[in-house]
Amino acid sequence: MPEVAGHLPGLSTEKVAWHTLTFGEGSEALDVAVPTLDDAQISVLAAHVRQARSSYLKSLPTAQIIATIDRAIGRLLDRNDPWRRKMEALLPRITGYDAEMVRLGLTGYLKTFRAPELNRFIAEDFANPQLLDGFQPTVKGGVAKAVGPELMVHIWAGNVPGLPLWSLISGLLVKAGSIGKVASAEPLFAGWFAKVLGEIDPRLADCLGIVWWKGGDEAPERAVLRQADLVLAYGGTGSLEQIRNRAPATTRFLGFGHKVSFGMIAREALDPSKVWATAHRAAFDMVRYDQQGCYSPQAFFVERGGRVSPSEFSRYLAHELAAFERKFPRRRLSFEEAGRVAAWRNAEEAKALMSSDRQILTDAECAWSVVYVEAPEGLAPSGLNRTVLVVAVDTLEEAVPRVAPLRAFLQTVGIAAPPEAVYRIGALLGDAGATRICALGEMSAPEAGWHHDGRFNLLDLVTMVEIDRSAEIAAEALAPYAD
Amino acid sequence: MQTEEQVIAELLAFIAVSDTAEAAFDRVALQLFAYQFEHNLAFRRFASHRGRTVRTVRTWRDIPAVPISAFKDLTLCCRPPEAAERMFMTSGTTREGVRGKSFHTTLTVYDASMTANFRQRVMAGRGRIRMGILFPTEQAMPNSSLAHYLALAVRHFGTPESHYLIDADGLDEARLLAELAHAEATGEPYALLGASYGFVPLLDALARQGHSFALPEGSWLLDTGGFKGQSRDIPLQEFYAQLATALGIPRRRCINMYGMTELSTQFYDAGNETCPAVKSGPHWIRTRVVDPLTGADVPSGTVGLLSHCDLAHFNMVSTILTEDAGVKVDGGFMLLGRADGAEAKGCSMAVEEFLLAARG
Numbered sequence: 001m002p003e004v005a006g007h008l009p010g011l012s013t014e015k016v017a018w019h020t021l022t023f024g025e026g027s028e029a030l031d032v033a034v035p036t037l038d039d040a041q042i043s044v045l046a047a048h049v050r051q052a053r054s055s056y057l058k059s060l061p062t063a064q065i066i067a068t069i070d071r072a073i074g075r076l077l078d079r080n081d082p083w084r085r086k087m088e089a090l091l092p093r094i095t096g097y098d099a100e101m102v103r104l105g106l107t108g109y110l111k112t113f114r115a116p117e118l119n120r121f122i123a124e125d126f127a128n129p130q131l132l133d134g135f136q137p138t139v140k141g142g143v144a145k146a147v148g149p150e151l152m153v154h155i156w157a158g159n160v161p162g163l164p165l166w167s168l169i170s171g172l173l174v175k176a177g178s179i180g181k182v183a184s185a186e187p188l189f190a191g192w193f194a195k196v197l198g199e200i201d202p203r204l205a206d207c208l209g210i211v212w213w214k215g216g217d218e219a220p221e222r223a224v225l226r227q228a229d230l231v232l233a234y235g236g237t238g239s240l241e242q243i244r245n246r247a248p249a250t251t252r253f254l255g256f257g258h259k260v261s262f263g264m265i266a267r268e269a270l271d272p273s274k275v276w277a278t279a280h281r282a283a284f285d286m287v288r289y290d291q292q293g294c295y296s297p298q299a300f301f302v303e304r305g306g307r308v309s310p311s312e313f314s315r316y317l318a319h320e321l322a323a324f325e326r327k328f329p330r331r332r333l334s335f336e337e338a339g340r341v342a343a344w345r346n347a348e349e350a351k352a353l354m355s356s357d358r359q360i361l362t363d364a365e366c367a368w369s370v371v372y373v374e375a376p377e378g379l380a381p382s383g384l385n386r387t388v389l390v391v392a393v394d395t396l397e398e399a400v401p402r403v404a405p406l407r408a409f410l411q412t413v414g415i416a417a418p419p420e421a422v423y424r425i426g427a428l429l430g431d432a433g434a435t436r437i438c439a440l441g442e443m444s445a446p447e448a449g450w451h452h453d454g455r456f457n458l459l460d461l462v463t464m465v466e467i468d469r470s471a472e473i474a475a476e477a478l479a480p481y482a483d
Numbered sequence: 484m485q486t487e488e489q490v491i492a493e494l495l496a497f498i499a500v501s502d503t504a505e506a507a508f509d510r511v512a513l514q515l516f517a518y519q520f521e522h523n524l525a526f527r528r529f530a531s532h533r534g535r536t537v538r539t540v541r542t543w544r545d546i547p548a549v550p551i552s553a554f555k556d557l558t559l560c561c562r563p564p565e566a567a568e569r570m571f572m573t574s575g576t577t578r579e580g581v582r583g584k585s586f587h588t589t590l591t592v593y594d595a596s597m598t599a600n601f602r603q604r605v606m607a608g609r610g611r612i613r614m615g616i617l618f619p620t621e622q623a624m625p626n627s628s629l630a631h632y633l634a635l636a637v638r639h640f641g642t643p644e645s646h647y648l649i650d651a652d653g654l655d656e657a658r659l660l661a662e663l664a665h666a667e668a669t670g671e672p673y674a675l676l677g678a679s680y681g682f683v684p685l686l687d688a689l690a691r692q693g694h695s696f697a698l699p700e701g702s703w704l705l706d707t708g709g710f711k712g713q714s715r716d717i718p719l720q721e722f723y724a725q726l727a728t729a730l731g732i733p734r735r736r737c738i739n740m741y742g743m744t745e746l747s748t749q750f751y752d753a754g755n756e757t758c759p760a761v762k763s764g765p766h767w768i769r770t771r772v773v774d775p776l777t778g779a780d781v782p783s784g785t786v787g788l789l790s791h792c793d794l795a796h797f798n799m800v801s802t803i804l805t806e807d808a809g810v811k812v813d814g815g816f817m818l819l820g821r822a823d824g825a826e827a828k829g830c831s832m833a834v835e836e837f838l839l840a841a842r843g
Contacts (some may be wrong), residue, residue, distance in 0.1 A: 335775070335786050335808065342775035342788075343806070346550035350557055353528045366776040 002031035003090060005187040007194035007210035010048025011041055019212070021184060023094045030093045034187050034212035039223045045209045046179060046227035050150050052206035053177035060204070062122065062132045065172055068204055070115035072196045077110050083196050087161075087189070094186055095159045096331030097289060102161060105288065108445055109162050113169060117448035122173060124449040125458040132174060132462075141469030146462040148174030149229035149252075155243060157215070157234040159185035160289050165193060166452065167232050168208070174461045179209040179224060187212055215239065222246050230254070230461060254460055256453055259294035259411035260381055262301065262403065263440055264396050264425065265313065266417035270306030275316055278416050281441025283320035285414055286368075288444035290330055291384045294453075295412040295436070295443050298382040299389040301399040310392035311359070314372035318361040321368035321386060330367050330386055337385060344383025345369055378402035396421065400428045407433030411453060414443040485518050487562065487588065490797050494592050494767070497794065498599050503766040511767075511794050512543035515801050522561035526800050529553070543769060548778065548790040548804035551745050554583035559799050562588050567798075571628035573744045585628070585744050588798050593747040596795035597632055598639050600765045604751040605705060605738060606640055612701070614645035615662050617677025617685070623651070628744045629707065633676055636705075641674075649677075654684050663696045663730070672701030675730075679706040679739075682726060683715065689729045697731030704732055707740040709820075719758040741818055745803050747795035750815075763815030767794040772811045773804070783811045786819060 002020060018033040037045065057065075075081045079088070087106060092099040111117070122129045126146065128136050135143035152171045156164045164180055168190060171178040182190050191210040198205030213220035216239065225231060225247040232254045233243045240255040247253055263285065269278040285297050300317070302310035333341065345362065348371045352358040357374030368386040377391050379402060393399050396417065403410060410433040415422055426437045435454030436446065451457070476482065485493070497511050517537050520527050526549065530536065533547040540546055549559065554573075558564060567586035574582075587593060606612075614637055621627075621634040637645045648659050666673035675682070682704075689695060704726060710716045717725070727734045735754030741762050742749040748768040752760035764770070771780055772787040781787035789809040792802040808819040 333776075338775045339788065339806070339808075343550070343552065346804075347552050347556075349529075349532070350550070350553040350555075353525065353532060354556060364777070 002033040003188060004033045005182060005191050005210070006035040006212060007191045007198075007205070007208060008035060008037075008045060009052065009206040009209060010044055011037075016041060021187060024096075028093060030090065032094070032187055034182070034184075036213060037211055037220065039219070042211075042220065042223045042227065045211070046151060046224075049177040049179060049207055049209050052203065053150060053175070056203045057172075057175050057177065057207045060175065062129065062173065062175075065175070065204070066115050066118045068197065068201045069113065069118060069169060069172060071200050072193065073110050073113045075196055075200075076193075077107060083192055087192065090188060091161045091186070094188060095161060097161070098328040098331065101288070101328040106162060109165075112446075112448040113165065118169070118173065121170075121449045122458065124451075125456050135465075135467060138466070142467050142472060144464050144466045146174065146459075147465050148176035148462050150177055151228055152176040152178050152230045152232065152461065153224055153228035154178060154180035155231070155233040155235065156180060156190065157183045157185075157236075157239070158292060159183065160293050161186060162189055163234070164190040166457070168193065170457045170461060172204070172207070174458055176230070176461065177207045179211060179227070181221075181224065182210060182212050184212070184215060216242065218246070225251065232256070232461075254455070256294075258409070259453065260379065260406055260409045261295050261297050261412035261414070261443060262299045262379055263297045263414040263443070264399065264417065265300060265302045265440065266396055266415075266421055267303040267306030268418050268421075269416035269440075270303070270308040270310075270313055272307055275308045275313065278440065279313065279316035279320045281416070281439075282317055282414070283324055284441050285443040286321065286386055286388055287324045287328055287330075290386060291382070291388075293444050295446060296384075297388065297412075297414055297443055298384070299379050299391060301391050301393050301396060303396055304392055304394050310390060311372055311374070314359070314361060314370050314390040317388075317390065318368070318370045321370065322363060325363070325367045325386075333385055341366060341369075341383040341385050341387055344387055376402070379406055396425050397428060400425070400432050403429075403434075404432040410434045412436040412438060412443050412446075414438055414440040416440040484521055485514060487518075487798075490515065490518055491589065491592055494794060494797060495595055498592075498595050498765075498767055501766060505769075508766065508769060508794070509542050512546065512792060512801065513540065515794055515797060516540055516543075516546050518797070519561055519800055523559055523800065525557040525559050529557070543792050543802070544771065544780075546792060546802040548771075548773075548792075548802045549800045550804045551583060551743070551806060554585070554745055554799075555581040558584075560586045561798050562586075569631070570626060571631070571744045572626045583744060585796070585799055587747075590631070592795050592797060593631075594635060596748045596765075596767065597635050600749060600751075601636060601640065603765070605636075605703075609701065611640055611642045612672055612674045612703075613662075613666070614641040614674045614676055615659065616645070616647045617649060617654070617675060617681035618647070619649050620647050628742070629678065632742065632749070636676060649681065654681070656684070656688055659685060660688070663698065666698050666702065667696050670699045672699050672703075674703050674705065676705040678708045679722070680708070680710045682706055682722075683710070683717065686725050686729055695729050695731065702730075702732050703736040703738060704730070705738045705740055707742060719755070723755040723758065743791075743803075743805065745796070745799070745805075746791060746793045747797075748793045759817045759819060761812055761815045762818055764791075764793075768792065770809075770811075770816055772809055772816060778804075781811075786810055789816060789818070 017036045019036050021032045021034055023030045076084050078084055088103050092102045130136050131146040135145045138144045154167045180190050194205050194208045194210055228251050230252045231247050233240055234256045236258050240257055244253045263282055282300055302313050304310055348360055352360055359372045362369040370388055370390055372390045374392050382388050413429050413434045415437055520537055530547050535547045564586050566588050568589055569587045571585045572582045616633050618633050621630040624630040648655050723734045723737050726737055734756045737755045739752050739755060740749050748764055750762040750764045752762050769792050771790045773790050774781050775788045786808055789805045789807045794801055806821055809816045
């Protein structure tokens with residue numbers, strides 16, 4: 001019996017064609033049935049979601065939406081809840097990530113969607129949260145209201161469990177109807193969330209459709225994009241370009257491309273009493289989801305002049321990675337992924353043979369690799385899956401111009417430095433294109449309400465409808481009580 | 484320790500006999516490893532780094548395989564590049580225009596390897612044949628190992644009427660169609676050889692004209708190298724089906740050669756009735772299918788990276804790790820294409836995308 005993905009309000013599931021995706025091998029193999037809709041079914045689904053949105057969600061008070069989401073999240077945090085149990089059982093099999101890592105990751109992540117966090121989420125973007133519920137007076141005069149799109153299309157990518165929740169919940173908070181396309185690498189989470197929501201408030205779940213097509217397939221992609229008022233897509237530059245080109249010109253497009261993140265470690269964090277913790281945090285940022293996240297570090301710039309040298313730090317890091325490999329083993333890599341890791345390591349090995357200022361630390365199975373570089377090198381993507389470059393620098397400032405060429409791709413910088421340096425380097429990094437500076441060890445756990453890639457999660461989704469002061473004044477003249 | 488002269492003499496003798504026993508292969512492979520370890524400084528460092536020396540290498544399987552990407556960074560020759568009679572370069576589209584280089588102090592062994600193998604696997608006892616070459620000449624592309632390979636084919640196995648169909652202006656379509664018509668009319672067998680992408684304009688031209696040929700019995704095709712972004716990419720099944728229909732040559736006479744700049748020996752299949760066809764080489768080259776991360780052999784039937792030990796490639800390194808995916812099967816291996824095909828899973832930027840961005 002395959003696990004069924006998707007959520008299709010308004011469609012009869014018997015009439016839908018299902019495709020099977022198989023994960024894992026042998027007795028561990030898991031079949032997931034994903035829906036493949038034809039044009040007519042896509043139109044029916046879109047019409048249903050729009051209708052549900054305009055007849056229900058559109059006039060639902062934000063506070064009530066938050067309360068419902070909070071109840072759903074509460075259930076997913078409850079380890080005895082059947083949905084939570086399903087997630088814990090199946091997500092490791094789907095993604096290959098260590099079960100304990102998935103469990104801890106889910107809890108840490110879901111906690112950021114409780115009611116207080118969601119209120120903060122809104123407060124981040126709206127000085128007056130009531131703008132989402134009705135017209136509010138504005139400072140310049142007149143009144144304004146924030147209106148979410150009738151239908152928002154989400155195209156998710158990647159195998160980081162739970163990623164769809166960000167945009168799905170953002171959509172609900174601005175009262176948008178949503179159709180989301182799940183990634184083949186993790187097709188279940190979004191549908192499960194819609195089902196849990198449906199058990200709490202079926203009419204709210206009717207405002208969500210969860211579908212699938214093979215990434216890049218033109219016909220279904222065009223059919224869904226035609227329906228959208230706003231498209232939010234995750235993916236590589238090539239995929240984003242294609243999606244943008246397939247959406248009508250009048251549709252707003254928000255693309256979240258692949259990113260590169262890195263860490264910076266000041267000499268103050270390289271004291272013998274602190275270096276273990278520093279290395280542990282750095283390793284944790286790499287190990288969490290095997291560097292599949294846009295926030296995962298692909299290099300560490302490490303300052304010289306501390307009591308522990310950058311070269312010694314790279315050994316501490318290697319030790320921590322070896323320890324993590326026992327606790328949270330790396331997931332089994334596909335042949336292609338293993339080939340990428342090997343290609344990166346082989347290239348590094350060839351460079352190391354040519355110069356003495358490069359060292360490779362790895363284990364026999366190549367379950368992790370640290371390449372230590374003495375030379376002034378810049379930022380380049382690693383082989384991922386627990387592979388990283390450690391670059392020695394005289395000062396952290398020195399690294400900033402070296403990351404700047406990747407401006408369009410920079411995201412998170414995990415930093416271990418004294419307060420003064422955090423602000424000083426943070427400003428320089430911001431100028432270079434980074435959008436999030438966080439503590440080392442927290443790179444893979446963004447705070448609730450963070451600005452993903454520097455953008456506004458909710459504000460970017462809405463349009464403001466304003467009734468000008470002029471309309472109010474002119475209306476006065478036409479009032480029945482006018483003199 | 485052997486001198487280069489002795490190495491060459493030994494290899495020529497080994498190619499000439501037909502000793503397929505692993506023990507014989509091992510003996511020559513270990514001597515060659517010792518020679519390369521001694522004279523090829525970059526290789527010695529590489530091997531030592533992997534903990535492999537003359538003392539620890541006991542069979543050809545222990546010889547550390549050099550990843551072909553290393554040919555772009557390291558000069559892996561036993562004698563200095565200046566001593567080379569010829570240098571072959573990869574077509575080099577992968578990393579910022581850096582191309583892998585293979586230096587040959589002499590082409591004697593390369594040529595002996597090519598001709599002995601071609602005679603057995605492609606000519607299979609038949610006499611010279613009229614050849615059309617869908618590739619530029621050796622003079623036009625002196626650093627192309629394929630151009631040299633095709634020149635050898637013409638010189639040793641082609642009739643005097645054999646000819647090149649590609650020049651500075653591209654495909655000589657008129658000549659090609661005339662040759663095909665000539666073969667059809669006279670019944671003289673005809674062979675077309677070239678890069679796989681070179682066959683695509685021919686298919687397109689014939690499709691445009693709605694024309695097809697029925698080449699006489701004994702005709703054959705040899706393609707190599709895939710499409711490399713030079714032409715539209717065609718699935719192999721379709722490629723051979725179209726060739727068979729367009730030229731009237733049965734698919735079992737459509738041979739695919741698999742060779743590399745980093746080798747001096749080629750692999751062939753016995754026609755492409757089914758794809759991918761089983762490939763194999765002569766007794767002086769052996770192939771392992773390995774796990775990309777550990778370098779250990781993968782179980783039979785499992786996909787891995789192809790690693791070749793080619794004794795004929797004596798001046799560089801004999802044992803290389805390719806970027807080609809393959810599966811070990813009875814009688815050889817199946818080539819499944821490049822190993823980096825699939826898109827990355829996460830939203831972390833990967834190397835390929837970085838290179839694209841860097842190129843702008």
